[in-house]
Amino acid sequence: AYLSEMDQGLVGGILGADQPSSAPMSRQRPAVERYHDRVANIYDGIYDQDPYWQAVFELTWRQLKRFLPRDQSTRCLDVGCGTGRWGLQLLKSGYKTDFLDISQAMLDQVAGKLARQDLPSVPWTALEPDGEGPQAPVPPTANCRLIHGSIEDLRALPADGYGFIVGQGDPLGCAQRPERAMKELVRILKPGGVLLLSVDNRFQGIRHHLDAGE
Secondary structure: OOOOOOOOHHOOOOOHHHHHHHOOOOOOOHHHHHHHHHHHHOOHHHHHHOOHHHHHHHHHHHHOOOOOOOOOOEEEEEEEEOOOHHHHHHOOOOOEEEEEEEEEHHHHHHHHHHHHHHOOEEEOOOOOOOOOOOOOOOEEEEEEEEEOOOOOOOOOOOOOOOEEEEEOOOOHHHOOOOOHHHHHHHHHHEEEEEEEEEOOOOOOOOOHHHHHOO
């Protein structure tokens, strides 16, 4: 998700209490999960009316298309998918695509978009983000699967399962253990597959403060 800094002032004053979602409440949820559950309902609206971000999205997709698999049967994965911007692009391009996010509320947004576009999906909780949840494998069928889980623990996903993995909006920066997350992503990537991740630099959050004249 592009809004990856939990203390970013862009939405800080309008969030209020956590918004309800279908995420299980029997465990202590990580801060990054609580944050993205909170902003899921307003997330797209923050960016969709901003010409700057529209240009960023257009340029990003142009770059991503250069690396798309030639084999249309390749299964793809959008990690830290947020509201599904890039996974939906892959799905519309003809690829079997899975969406993975630590926030169930974000996945609920993806599910709504898929339903409105009449694209069938299979919701699936791969494992709890603390790694203590069920380890049942994700169903191998279905062209589109919504997977609730953390990129730090992808044991429910098979090794060499994806030919193309995309993670925009610095999902590694949201991980408590980015090295472990990277190892997991490499494990589930097929030999010769493509892994494309964006990483925010340390000045990424300054633009908001400059715009605000601070």
